[in-house]
Amino acid sequence: MFKEFYYYVYEIHTGKESVNSKFFSAVFGISFLQSVNLATVWGLVNYFIEFEISKDLLIFLCYIIPVMFSVINYFYLYRNKNEIIKKVEGFSEKREKTGKIFFVVYIIASLFLMFFVVKNFVPVRY
Secondary structure, three states: OHHHHHHHHHHOOOOOOOOHHHHHHHHHHHHOOOOOOOOHHHHHHHHHOOOOHHHHHHHHHHHHHHHHHHHHHHOOOOOHHHHHHHHHHOOOHHHHHHHHHHHHHHHHHHHHHHHHHHHHHHOOOO
């Protein structure tokens, strides 16, 4: 799923950069979405468990988690970009359209759920 989404982020990336820099930017886009989803899940879990976390640890985690996702995605996605291009460009038109629709729904749902959870479930502590 993320391989296909990775290709779609690359595909919509505009600019005059090289192909490699567009794929590298796509790694960070996918990593951002994964971090948003993890933060959403953490907000829900924290609401039900009421786990206290210090402000310093929270700031550290806000830096380290996206970096970890970026490193993992670099090895999982960026290094296999040629295989991903061949695979996704081989899709039928109907399959590609369905994949793009799911991609847009994924982005909208990720952002909506994050804002919903933050607004309704996460208490202000700091």
